[in-house]
Structure formats: structure tokens, C-alpha cells
Amino acid sequence: MQIKYIDGPRLLKAIQAGINHVITRKDYLNKINVFPVPDGDTGTNMAFTLATISEETKSNNNKQVSKVADAVADASLNGARGNSGSILAQFFVGFADGIGSFRRLTPERFSKAINTAKNYSYDALSEPKEGTILSVISDWAYSVNNIYEKHDDFVMILDFAFEQAKESLRKTPEKLAILKTAGVVDAGAQGFVDFLEGINHFIKQGEKDDVDTSTIAEPVDNFEVEMTDEFRYCTECLVAGDDIDRIKLKEQLMNLGSSIVLAGSKKKAKIHIHTNDPQAVFTLGHEYGTLSGEKADDMLKQQKDAHGSHEEIAIVVDSGCDLPEDLIDEFNIHMVPVRLNFGDEHHVDKVTITSEEFWHQLQTNSIHPQTSQPTQGDFRRQYQFLTGHYNNVISIHLPASVSGTMQSATLAARDAEDLPIELIDSQNGSIGIGLIALRGAEAVKSGKAKEDILKIIHQAVENTTIYIGLETLDYVVKGGRLSANKKKIANLLQINPILSFALNGINPIGKTFGSKNKAEKLVKFVSSKLPDGPYRVGLAHGNALELAEKAEHHFESLGAEKVISTEIGPALGVHAGPQALVIAIQSLKDDLYE
Structure with a gap:
């Protein structure tokens, strides 16, 4: 069987076959991930990126290859995760731009689109490294360009180019010392070859089933790699704007971290960066448009x-x-x-x-x-x-x-x-x-x-009961958890509700009276509810360290096995407000204690 052209449905089916195969290889890709940092998530990021493409394009029935490529590119930006996922997204953006408005792809048009995708992939990085997914993309594009003039059959073209991609993958440790030391190939490059293998198998066999990958990558033993990156957070966000200057944005990002990948177009851009200040990245991105999908992985x-x-x-x-x-x-x-x-x-x-x-x-x-x-x-x-x-x-x-x-x-x-x-x-x-x-x-x-x-x-x-004491009801009202009228009544009667969690939500579990020393009254109330036998206490305060320290000493004096103290986080803090005090009592009479 020969394939002389690629239209929209053929492209989408082939990409889906590649996606399916990468997803089956996720755990292995995580295992061999050592570059740019050994955080073991390359497979997860590639799988997530590609799964988003699959979900967002599964109902696409467009016969025009350019429309399908545009949809794939847009979905890839929405789902791009991690260094490898962001590079893949930029590859798909370049591929779509390289296709232009063509309804079908001939081998020549395909080669030109792939070459554009390769160039986009390199341009997305502030410091492109050989021995990575970039090398395999480049060698694969080069081999497609070399053979399409001799053959007009996509089956033969893609099979030949796939063999060259495998050879390029094998050489990645020769180009990147950290790979050679660990005894692995580059995880992102392996993922791209897995993607090509899924496509190749589908074109030759008409199947999207799992395939034998033992000829590409032998199983590896566990290895230890030291974290060498000076930046802690893998930070990402999606920027939607009217005229995003990606060159200027990339230059500004270089002052905030390393491993920068900026994928996208003038309308939509995906930022990936390793940094110690994720908020500075988000603030910068906001200058160029509306942000979504903000995340910062440790x-x-x-x-x-x-x-x-x-x-x-x-x-x-x-x-x-x-x-x-x-x-x-x-x-x-x-x-x-x-x-x-x-x-x-x-x-x-x-x-x-x-x-x-x-x-x-x-x-x-x-x-x-x-x-x-x-x-x-x-x-x-x-x-x-x-x-x-x-x-x-x-x-x-x-x-x-x-x-x-x-x-x-x-x-x-x-x-x-x-x-x-x-x-x-x-x-x-x-x-x-x-x-x-x-x-x-x-x-x-x-x-x-x-x-x-x-x-x-x-x-x-x-065994765990929580008691929430508020200094003011203002923030509960602002957060919509209490009506202004009920607040007026409580203030008039100088009632301080003590709240706790129940099956139907947060409800009063008690109350104290008076406008002064509310935290001390809460502590006294909770002290009367202590369980028999061993227990420990958790304290969370709303920017009120002194109140928490007094409560800690009090419960220690009453015989708590341990008192753990921290600050109230925003999830509760937006409603509790400053000077709030949360006390959790946990009985330790359980199967672990016994």
C-alpha cells in the first residue's frame, strides 16, 4: 500500500496513534529523565501534553489538513507541560505554520512543514542543547528532506526517517555528558521517537495497538543523579494576547531563570521556565496578556x-x-x-x-x-x-x-x-x-x-475535631459565608461563634461572649473538650504568632503529647481573617498508637 498525500483525517489518525504509544511509555520516560533536571516527570509531561491534543481534537472532522494542524497546535499550547511538552507544542505550532492553508500535504509540502517545525522548536529555547529532543527532531527533518525527492510514498518516507530518528536517539549520550554518565538516552528525545513509532506502526499496519519497543530502548537499572539546577520551581503559564512580542518576552525571561521554552504565536504563548520566583514570571506574563494555567512544580x-x-x-x-x-x-x-x-x-x-x-x-x-x-x-x-x-x-x-x-x-x-x-x-x-x-x-x-x-x-x-475562633466576622461576610444582618446581631449581642466542620458544612459548635480576649476564651472552651487518653493539638493562626505561642504553652501544660503550630493558609484565611485562631484536637487512641 502506498500513501501519496496526507489530508486532515489521515493526519489526525496518525497523530493519535503516536499519542497513544507515548502514553504507554510514560513510566519509562519518567525513569530515564535526567536532563535538564532529574525530576522524573518527562513522561508525565509529554503524556499530559499529548492527551490534551487527543481530547481537544477527537471530534475534529475537518478534511483540510491545515485546519487539523491548527487545531492540534492550539490544543498543544493549552496542554503543554514541562520542558519537553513545551518543545512539542512549539513543534506543532511550527508544523501548522509551515503547512499554511493547504488542504492536502504532498511529500514536498510535508518536508517543508517539518523543517519549519524544526526551526520553531529551536527558536523556542533560550539555550538550545544538542543531545536532546531537538537533535532527534533535526535529524528526522533532515532525513525527510533527503528522501522525499526520490520517493513520493509516505510509507517509505516515514519508515526511512524513523530509522534515522532511532539512530539519532542512540547518539544522544555522545552529545550530552549527563546522559552518558547516567547510561541513558535523553528522555524527551526518546518520547519523540516513541511518537514517531506509533505513527509508523499505524501507517504500515493500520493499527493503534501497543508495539514492541525493545529494539529502541532496553530497560535500565535505577540510578542516582544529583540535582544540579540552581532553580527550584518548574513554572508555566499560558498567555493570551493581541500582539505578543515573543522575542522581547524571551529576553526578559532570561533574567528570571533557566531552561526557558517559549512556545506559541502572537495570539497565544506558553511560558516554561525553571525559576526561584514563580510570581515574577506570572507578573511578567501578565504584562503581555491574560494568564491561565499557572503552575509551579517543586x-x-x-x-x-x-x-x-x-x-x-x-x-x-x-x-x-x-x-x-x-x-x-x-x-x-x-x-x-x-x-x-x-x-x-x-x-x-x-x-x-x-x-x-x-x-x-x-x-x-x-x-x-x-x-x-x-x-x-x-x-x-x-x-x-x-x-x-x-x-x-x-x-x-x-x-x-x-x-x-x-x-x-x-x-x-x-x-x-x-x-x-x-x-x-x-x-x-x-x-x-x-x-x-x-x-x-x-x-x-x-x-x-x-x-x-x-x-x-x-x-x-x-478522632479529629477542629475549633475555629474569629477575631472579627468581617471576612466571613466578605467571603459570602455569613450575611451582614447576622453579623450585626452577633456584634450587638457580643457573641463570638466557635465554628467546626460537620457533614453539611461549617457550623457553630459553641460560642463565647465579650469583645475582648477572644482567643483566650476559645482556648478555655476547647480545653473543656479534651479527650481521655493520649491526644495531640494542632494550632493554625491568622498572622497571630503570639496568640498561637500562648495556646501552645497552655496545651503542653495540660499534657498534650505534641502541639503542632503553623499559619492558616489562604483556603481558610480568606474567610477567617487576621488574628483568627484554629485549634484541632486529635485523639491518638487508634490502631497505630496501640
Whole structure:
């Protein structure tokens, strides 16, 4: 069978075949990822980028190849994740621009479009490196250009070019020392070859089934690679504007970090950068248009997951969970961030805004902030990454009665076919979720079986009660959780409601009276509710360290086994306001203690 031209449907089917094959190779690509940083997420990022293309173009029935290529390019920018995903997106943008308005592709037109895609891929990076996906793209494009004049059959052209791409992949360690030291090929380059193999198999066999890849990449042993990048956060966002000056934007980004990839067009651009200041990146992007898809992944934590030693079960929370950073690191708890915004100023909780900055803005900014739950995509990306490094996930989140976070996590978990995920409604918030997650992480660290860990976490949910005391009701009203009339009545009667989480949401669990010493009265109230037997206390404060320290000393004097103190995060802080105090009491009479 010969193929003389490529139209829209043929292009889309071929790309889908390539996508499917890369997704089956995700875990392997994560395993061999050492460049530009060994954070073990190349497979996850490529899979996410390509899966977005698949989802957004699956109903595209356009017969014109240029229209299909444009749709693929646009979807790739929307879904681009990581260094490799952003380069792929720019490749597809270049391919679409290279096609122009043609309805069909001849081998000659295809070669020219591929060459444009290659040039776009190189132009997207501030410091292009050979021995990476760029080298394979370049060699593949060169081989297509060399053969199309001799053959007008796409089957023969793509088969020949695929063999050259494999050879180029084999040589990547010769061009990049870090690959040679680790004994692997470049992960992004391998992913691109996997993409080509899926296409090649489909064209020759008419199938999208899994194929034998043993001739391309032999299995590798685990290896240790030191984190050498001076920048901690892999930061990305999508900019939509009217006339984005990508050359100027790329020059400005060079002052903020490394591993810069700027993919896109004058209307839409995807920023990828390794930086220590994600917010500075978002602020710069905002100067060029409207931002969406802001994210900042902690590469140091990812590297520990990919190449460090850890248990086989991962604990995941959202940033509605408040817990000191040192405990999150010590117990390897993974956090999916809540997003918040003060008007047009967008932040990623606990990443692009510090607690000090949040509390300052809350009190001085005329715009009351809004929070939004992590999306299904946020959870899916986290779960996809964990798939290659853990056998099970236990995901603990804000109650379904007060947030859509559980729904987002549930939908994402359904997509994670290769990773068993247990979802738990914490029936709690702030430091309350923190204590529950910590109990689960302690059970994981003790070596308990999964079923026993789940039982202990459910016991922790039952054993943990949170008490929220507010200095003022102003912020609850601003956040829409309380009517102005009820606030007037409470102030008139000098009633200070003590709030807690229940099955139907956040409800009063008690009250104190008087306008002075509200925190001390809250502590006294909670002290009368302490359980029999061993217990620990969690404290979270709204920029009120002195109040928290007094409460800490008080509960220590009453015999608490441990008192854990931290600040209230934005998820609750936007409603609780400054000087608020949250106290969580957790009985330790469970299967782990016994």
C-alpha cells in the first residue's frame, strides 16, 4: 500500500496513534529523565501534553489538513507541560505554520512543514542543547528532506526517517555528558521517537495497538543523579494576547531563570521556565496578556520521588491542609495547591505567595481575594507523576460539603487506571486536615499494610475535631459565608461563634461572649473538650504568632503529647481573617498508637 498525500483525517489518525504509544511509555520516560533536571516527570509531561491534543481534537472532522494542524497546535499550547511538552507544542505550532492553508500535504509540502517545525522548536529555547529532543527532531527533518525527492510514498518516507530518528536517539549520550554518565538516552528525545513509532506502526499496519519497543530502548537499572539546577520551581503559564512580542518576552525571561521554552504565536504563548520566583514570571506574563494555567512544580521534591528512597504509598492533600513545611518534607506529603486571586492578580497557594504577603494583602488590598479549588487537570497531573514512583495513593481533601476539591480529585482518580487511588473526605479543614494527613503518613512510615493505613486514617477523621475562633466576622461576610444582618446581631449581642466542620458544612459548635480576649476564651472552651487518653493539638493562626505561642504553652501544660503550630493558609484565611485562631484536637487512641 502506498500513501501519496496526507489530508486532515489521515493526519489526525496518525497523530493519535503516536499519542497513544507515548502514553504507554510514560513510566519509562519518567525513569530515564535526567536532563535538564532529574525530576522524573518527562513522561508525565509529554503524556499530559499529548492527551490534551487527543481530547481537544477527537471530534475534529475537518478534511483540510491545515485546519487539523491548527487545531492540534492550539490544543498543544493549552496542554503543554514541562520542558519537553513545551518543545512539542512549539513543534506543532511550527508544523501548522509551515503547512499554511493547504488542504492536502504532498511529500514536498510535508518536508517543508517539518523543517519549519524544526526551526520553531529551536527558536523556542533560550539555550538550545544538542543531545536532546531537538537533535532527534533535526535529524528526522533532515532525513525527510533527503528522501522525499526520490520517493513520493509516505510509507517509505516515514519508515526511512524513523530509522534515522532511532539512530539519532542512540547518539544522544555522545552529545550530552549527563546522559552518558547516567547510561541513558535523553528522555524527551526518546518520547519523540516513541511518537514517531506509533505513527509508523499505524501507517504500515493500520493499527493503534501497543508495539514492541525493545529494539529502541532496553530497560535500565535505577540510578542516582544529583540535582544540579540552581532553580527550584518548574513554572508555566499560558498567555493570551493581541500582539505578543515573543522575542522581547524571551529576553526578559532570561533574567528570571533557566531552561526557558517559549512556545506559541502572537495570539497565544506558553511560558516554561525553571525559576526561584514563580510570581515574577506570572507578573511578567501578565504584562503581555491574560494568564491561565499557572503552575509551579517543586523539582526538588519531584527529584526525591523519582530517584530517592521512599515508601510505596503516597499521601496527597490539597493546600486547604495546613501543616508546617518541615513536617510535609519529613513525611513526604504531596500537596496540590489551591489557587487564589486578588482581582487580576493570580497566585498559586504556598508557591507564588508567602503567608506574610497573603496576610498583608488581605488587610490592605481593597479587593477581597477569591479562592478556587484545584482543577481535575491539577490532580490528574499529580497522579500521573506519582504513577511512575508509587504503588498506591491515599488522597485526603477538604469536605465535599464546602468545596469541589473532592469532586476534582474523584474525576482525576478515575483516569488513573494504572494507579490505585483511595479518596478520603477529611470532614475537616486547615490544621485538622494536617493532623489527619500526618497520622496517615506516620502509618505509612511505620510500614503498615494499605488496609491498616486506611483504617487508621478513617479513625483519625473520627478522632479529629477542629475549633475555629474569629477575631472579627468581617471576612466571613466578605467571603459570602455569613450575611451582614447576622453579623450585626452577633456584634450587638457580643457573641463570638466557635465554628467546626460537620457533614453539611461549617457550623457553630459553641460560642463565647465579650469583645475582648477572644482567643483566650476559645482556648478555655476547647480545653473543656479534651479527650481521655493520649491526644495531640494542632494550632493554625491568622498572622497571630503570639496568640498561637500562648495556646501552645497552655496545651503542653495540660499534657498534650505534641502541639503542632503553623499559619492558616489562604483556603481558610480568606474567610477567617487576621488574628483568627484554629485549634484541632486529635485523639491518638487508634490502631497505630496501640
